[in-house]
Structures are given as structure tokens and as C-alpha cells.
Amino acid sequence: MRETTHLVHKYLRSSKRFPHIWCAGCGIGIFMQSLIRVIDQKEYSKDDVVLISGIGCSGRLPVYVDFNTLHTTHGRALTFATGIKLAKPRLKVIAIMGDGDAIAIGGNHFIHAARRNVEIASFVINNQVYGMTGGQCSPTTPDGTITASSPYGNLEPDFNICRLAEAAGATFVGRATVYHTRLLEQLIGKAFEKKGFAMVEVVSQCVTYPGRTFGPDPAVAMMKWQRDNSITVAQASKLSEAERQGKIEIGILVDKERPTYHEEYQKLLRKKPKV
Amino acid sequence: MAGCCFYAGYPITPATEIMEIMARDLPRAGGIFIQMEDEIASLGAVIGASLAGAKSMTATSGPGFSLMQEHIGFACMAEVPCVIADIMRAGPSTGLPTQASQSDVMQARWGTHGDHPIIALAPSSVYECLELTVQAFNLSERYRTPIILLIDEAVAHMREGIVLPSPGDIEIEERPHPTVPPEWYIPYADPGTGVPPMSAFGDGYRYHVTGLYHDVRGYPTIRADEVEPLIHRLFSKISRDFDHLQWFDSYYTEDARITVIAYGCVSRAALRAIKEAREKGLKVGLIKLKVIWPFMHCTIAKILENSPKVLVPEINFGQISREVKRVNQGKCEVATLNKVDGTILTPPEILRKLEEMYS
Ligand SMILES: Cc1ncc(C[n+]2csc(CCOP(=O)(O)OP(=O)(O)O)c2C)c(N)n1
Ligand code: SF4
Ligand SMILES: [Mg+2]
Numbered sequence: 001m002r003e004t005t006h007l008v009h010k011y012l013r014s015s016k017r018f019p020h021i022w023c024a025g026c027g028i029g030i031f032m033q034s035l036i037r038v039i040d041q042k043e044y045s046k047d048d049v050v051l052i053s054g055i056g057c058s059g060r061l062p063v064y065v066d067f068n069t070l071h072t073t074h075g076r077a078l079t080f081a082t083g084i085k086l087a088k089p090r091l092k093v094i095a096i097m098g099d100g101d102a103i104a105i106g107g108n109h110f111i112h113a114a115r116r117n118v119e120i121a122s123f124v125i126n127n128q129v130y131g132m133t134g135g136q137c138s139p140t141t142p143d144g145t146i147t148a149s150s151p152y153g154n155l156e157p158d159f160n161i162c163r164l165a166e167a168a169g170a171t172f173v174g175r176a177t178v179y180h181t182r183l184l185e186q187l188i189g190k191a192f193e194k195k196g197f198a199m200v201e202v203v204s205q206c207v208t209y210p211g212r213t214f215g216p217d218p219a220v221a222m223m224k225w226q227r228d229n230s231i232t233v234a235q236a237s238k239l240s241e242a243e244r245q246g247k248i249e250i251g252i253l254v255d256k257e258r259p260t261y262h263e264e265y266q267k268l269l270r271k272k273p274k275v
Numbered sequence: 276m277a278g279c280c281f282y283a284g285y286p287i288t289p290a291t292e293i294m295e296i297m298a299r300d301l302p303r304a305g306g307i308f309i310q311m312e313d314e315i316a317s318l319g320a321v322i323g324a325s326l327a328g329a330k331s332m333t334a335t336s337g338p339g340f341s342l343m344q345e346h347i348g349f350a351c352m353a354e355v356p357c358v359i360a361d362i363m364r365a366g367p368s369t370g371l372p373t374q375a376s377q378s379d380v381m382q383a384r385w386g387t388h389g390d391h392p393i394i395a396l397a398p399s400s401v402y403e404c405l406e407l408t409v410q411a412f413n414l415s416e417r418y419r420t421p422i423i424l425l426i427d428e429a430v431a432h433m434r435e436g437i438v439l440p441s442p443g444d445i446e447i448e449e450r451p452h453p454t455v456p457p458e459w460y461i462p463y464a465d466p467g468t469g470v471p472p473m474s475a476f477g478d479g480y481r482y483h484v485t486g487l488y489h490d491v492r493g494y495p496t497i498r499a500d501e502v503e504p505l506i507h508r509l510f511s512k513i514s515r516d517f518d519h520l521q522w523f524d525s526y527y528t529e530d531a532r533i534t535v536i537a538y539g540c541v542s543r544a545a546l547r548a549i550k551e552a553r554e555k556g557l558k559v560g561l562i563k564l565k566v567i568w569p570f571m572h573c574t575i576a577k578i579l580e581n582s583p584k585v586l587v588p589e590i591n592f593g594q595i596s597r598e599v600k601r602v603n604q605g606k607c608e609v610a611t612l613n614k615v616d617g618t619i620l621t622p623p624e625i626l627r628k629l630e631e632m633y634s
Binding site: 013015016017046047048050052060062063066067068069070071072073076079080081082083084085086087088090091108109112261265268269272273274 | 281283299302303305307309311312313315316317318319320321322323324325326327328329331345346349475476477478479481482483484485486487492494495
């Protein structure tokens with residue numbers, strides 16, 4: 001409790017009018033707390049941290065915390081992050097996106113940021129829904145789900161965000177839920193340390209939209225669901241494709257080294273190219 | 276020369292050469308060049324770099340300019356300096372990729388959604404491309420706003436000899452920086468000039484930047500008493516300086532019975548036509564616009580009072596002519612000459628029109 005009070009005073013903006021916009025029981029706040037905790041552990045200077053977000057409930061996170069914060073356009077956080085990191089490489093650049101944000105409208109930026117390998121620690125808060133706009137289906141909404149925009153059931157299969165990041169070349173890929181905060185903090189720490197494009201999928205709950213089908217106390221029910229449906233990467237490797245269906249595979253999925261865009265660019269600058 | 280050290284772009288005819296030259300020369304000058312995945316991403320990266328303190332630009336043409344509109348609006352709202360060169364080709368859609376046009380004049384003005392001020396400059400020669408690009412950076416830094424360079428394909432691909440000014444002769448402006456300590460910094464408070472001082476990310480002044488309406492601290496707001504002052508300030512920081520943005524050249528206008536109002540490559544053809552007309556004894560003159568937006572209301576109004584007739588030739592369906600007519604309000608006769616077949620207006624075509632109007 002003492003620690004939390006200390007973190008609140010140190011990192012939440014005293015000049016910002018609270019309360020925050022999130023619904024009671026939303027998972028985004030849990031992620032925010034984990035993020036702050038890890039930044040504090042790493043002892044980064046607040047002046048050197050840049051938090052960039054897109055648009056959505058998740059996109060509102062940066063405004064509450066006392067860093068250099070940038071709330072961009074829907075799906076495009078990584079493009080701004082790329083410009084900031086290249087222009088001032090000493091900054092710790094962190095991008096926070098929603099599932100629709102990162103994978104639907106921002107899907108192209110997402111794969112190219114991963115391929116390009118600019119050093120950005122990115123987090124996709126996957127609540128399997130468009131929260132901000134009122135519960136429409138997103139590219140991670142499971143097939144068949146009834147949502148505001150799929151009243152007869154979603155006709156499309158869902159994306160596996162981590163596999164997409166891996167295929168596009170991300171050097172660190174991990175997944176945790178907001179129930180597994182210990183693991184979540186471990187992954188946040190690893191993403192921060194990564195020299196390259198790191199992506200952590202944060203499985204979270206939207207209690208207000210999908211939560212409606214989870215009974216009277218959706219936050220607890222949804223987090224129990226996260227607990228009961230998660231399997232570790234090691235456990236998953238022993239299961240067949242069919243057995244893995246519907247399970248959340250948590251842990252580190254990719255951790256590799258590859259020269260970053262910045263390193264390659266520095267090499268180019270040192271060569272002093274002539275025409 | 277202008278101090279640009281960051282370029283992000285995506286290839287498109289007829290703007291690709293700008294990108295290729297940046298790819299070649301920026302690394303040699305220690306700057307950053309990056310080819311992005313599309314034009315939305317390009318302008319996103321440019322805005323990001325500018326927030327980190329780098330003077331930044333991108334270049335594109337019609338289809339890419341359409342994609343950039345989202346982030347032009349963001350740069351207006353968040354007040355991030357940046358320069359966008361739009362090398363105009365004919366549209367709509369993919370249109371005529373290799374042919375000159377002036378058909379993005381209105382898109383430059385109203386392309387992004389919502390009320391917003393915009394500054395667009397239109398060079399008509401190689402030297403003016405240099406001069407106005409430097410000015411574009413200066414204005415973007417001075418007013419913390421995106422500046423659009425509207426260049427038609429003919430001017431953009433032009434080759435002609437110029438004498439480069441020595442670097443000392445060029446005035447370079449920097450964005451206003453905060454002079455107060457970080458604890459006192461209120462990032463979007465009006466210091467009296469309409470342009471709040473801007474700190475770069477990482478310089479110790481932590482603040483919030485958003486495309487939402489925001490209060491003076493940068494935090495989102497829907498309060499009417501915070502929303503209205505913001506949009507008013509965004510307009511007035513530029514409109515209060517209208518007098519300084521009356522950039523034009525005039526030729527033979529003193530006694531002109533017909534004044535031609537033109538910009539870009541058309542102004543060159545017009546000047547030639549006017550010289551030939553003068554040889555034939557016709558009293559005609561030319562106003563060449565260098566600033567397209569904000570429209571030079573006062574300057575044009577004076578011309579309309581002094582010249583019985585005005586001709587606005589353009590290689591589009593008539594975009595600036597609408598503005599001229601709006602200012603004119605029936606004072607004099609405003610004629611148009613529009614060419615929309617993908618070729619440029621020639622001196623004989625303009626001369627013929629002048630002769631027709633003169634008789
Ligand atoms: C270009 C554009 N299209 C649509 C929207 C409307 N919009 C705002 S948030 C959002 C979806 C948010 O979903 P997600 O990214 O999953 O974030 P969440 O709210 O669930 O955290 C949409 C479609 C927008 N702001 N901009
Ligand atoms: S709508 Fe859903 S995602 Fe958005 S704040 Fe509420 S619970 Fe969270
Ligand atoms: Mg979502």
C-alpha cells in the first residue's frame with residue numbers, strides 16, 4: 001500500500017483532472033499500474049520516457065502519467081514512435097495500442113514497425129473488442145461472437161497478434177493477461193530491455209461490452225476466465241493444434257537478436273557515403 | 276539550408292525525386308531519412324521527429340496528399356511544425372501521374388476535416404522553390420503549424436540556372452522555446468503572440484500532446500470555455516499576421532486595364548504573354564501569388580478596385596478564381612481561363628484570351 005501511494009504521487013499527474021475515463025473493473029488500469037511499476041524498478045528518468053498511444057480506451061492511458069506523452073491518431077501510434085526514436089535515440093519509446101487500433105486500422109504500420117526493427121517497446125491491449133466506440137467486433141473477436149456490429153454472430157476468424165508480430169520480424173514477442181500481473185511485469189521489463197522492436201500482447205477485459213454476458217460481476221468473472229484458460233508456452237508446446245483451441249498461450253514467444261534500424265543507420269552515417 | 280534534418284516519405288510520381296535526393300543527401304549531412312510504408316505513416320514519423328525537436332518534412336502528390344490529410348489535421352491541432360510538399364498532378368484518384376496540374380489548391384485548404392487555418396506557398400521557379408522551402412520551414416516554426424508547398428509538376432521538374440544565396444544571407448527561424456523552468460511550463464497557454472513556446476520531448480518539460488480539443492495543459496476537454504479559446508487561438512495566431520503573409524510579385528500593374536492573377540507555372544506563361552501584349556500596346560499586368568493560403572484578401576481587393584478587368588488562368592477547373600470572385604463581390608469583371616487536359620497553359624493561349632478581353 002505504501003509502495004502504491006508512493007508510485008501514485010511519483011507518476012500520476014497531479015495537474016490532471018481525475019477521475020479517469022475507464023469503467024470500473026476495466027483491465028487497462030491494471031496494465032497501467034504494471035507499466036508504472038516496471039518503469040520505477042528500472043529507474044528510468046521521467047524526462048527520458050515517451051509514451052505514445054493511438055485511439056481507443058487504451059489510447060487514453062498516457063494522459064494520466066507524468067512522462068512525455070503523445071495521444072496520436074487511430075492506428076498510427078507506431079509511425080509517430082518511429083519518428084521520435086530516430087530523431088532522438090536516447091529516449092525510451094513506448095507505444096500503447098488497442099487491438100483494433102494496432103491490428104485493424106494500424107495493421108500495416110504494425111507489421112512494418114516489426115520488420116524495420118526500430119527500438120520501440122509496444123503493447124497491444126487486447127480486449128477482443130472496440131471498447132471506445134461501443135462494443136463492435138475487432139480483428140481479435142472470436143468467430144461467432146455476437147457484438148454490436150455482428151448481431152448475428154461474427155463471420156470472421158480472429159488474428160493471433162503474437163504470431164503476426166513474429167512473422168513480421170519482431171525481436172521480442174510475449175503475451176500475458178492482466179490476471180497474471182507478475183508475468184506481465186516480467187514481460188514489460190524484457191520488452192523495455194530489448195534492443196529492437198518488442199511487442200507484448202496484454203489480454204485484458206472490457207467489462208462493459210463483452211462483459212455483459214459474464215453475469216453480475218463481469219470483472220471477476222472475466223479475470224477468472226483469463227486464469228482458467230491460460231496455458232504457458234511450455235504447456236502449449238505439448239498440445240496439439242486442436243487442444244490449444246480457445247486457450248491463451250502466455251509467456252515469451254520470441255526473443256532473438258537482429259540489428260536495429262538505428263544501428264544500421266549509424267553504420268551508414270559512419271561510412272560518410274559519397275555520391 | 277532551412278535546417279531540415281528529418282525526412283520520411285513514400286515514392287510517388289512526380290514527387291519521387293525529392294525523396295531520392297533526400298535519401299542520397301541527408302545521411303551525408305548527418306540527418307535522418309526513412310522510407311515509410313505509406314503517406315499516413317510518413318507524416319506520422321515527420322510529426323514524431325518534430326516533437327523530438329527535429330525540423331522535418333515530407334513530399335508527395337495527389338493520392339498521397341489525400342492520405343496525409345488525417346495527420347495534417349493532427350499537426351494543426353497539436354501545433355507541431357512540419358513541411359509537406361505536394362507536387363500537383365491531375366486528379367481525381369490516380370488521375371494523370373505525369374502531367375502538371377494545379378488542382379489541389381482547395382484540398383490544401385480544406386482537405387483535412389474540421390475548421391482549421393492553413394498556410395500554403397506556391398513557387399513558380401527553381402529559385403522560388405529554394406526560397407519558399409526555407410520560408411516554409413521558418414513559418415512552420417514561427418507559427419507551430421504544418422506548411423504546405425503547392426508545386427505543380429512543371430515547376431517541380433524544372434531545370435534552370437540559379438545563384439545560390441550564401442548561407443549567411445538566409446534567415447533561419449526556430450520555434451519559440453520555453454524560458455520558464457519545467458514546473459512553470461503550461462504547454463498550450465497563449466503567451467500573447469498566440470504561439471505557445473514548444474519544448475522537445477526529452478528536454479525536461481514533460482507534457483501531453485493530443486489531437487483532441489485540449490486545455491492549456493494539453494489535457495482533453497469538452498468544456499465550451501476551453502474548446503472555443505483553443506480554436507480561436509489556432510486561427511488568430513496566423514490571422515493576426517496576415518499583413519506579413521502578403522507575398523506576391525507584380526509586373527506592369529500600375530496602368531493595367533486587365534490584371535492577370537496567377538501562380539506556379541501558369542504565372543510564367545502569363546508573364547511572357549503580358550510582355551508580348553505590351554509590345555502590341557495592350558495595357559495588361561500580372562500579380563503572381565506566392566502565398567496561396569491564407570488567401571491574400573487585402574492585396575487582391577486593391578487590384579480589383581484599380582483594374583477594370585481581371586483574368587485568372589489556372590490548370591484546373593477554377594479554384595483560386597473562386598476566391599478572387601468571392602473577394603470581388605461584383606467590383607470588376609473577373610474572367611477565367613482553365614485548362615484541364617493535362618497540358619499546361621501556354622503564352623499564346625493566355626495572350627489570345629487577353630486580346631479577346633481587351634477588345
Ligand atoms: C480514423 C478513425 N476511424 C474510426 C475511429 C473511431 N474509433 C475510435 S476508438 C475505435 C476502436 C477502438 O478499439 P480498440 O483499438 O480495440 O481500443 P479499445 O477501445 O478497445 O481499447 C474506433 C473505431 C477513429 N477515432 N478514427
Ligand atoms: S468500455 Fe471496456 S475497454 Fe473501455 S474503459 Fe470500459 S471496460 Fe474498459
Ligand atoms: Mg479493443
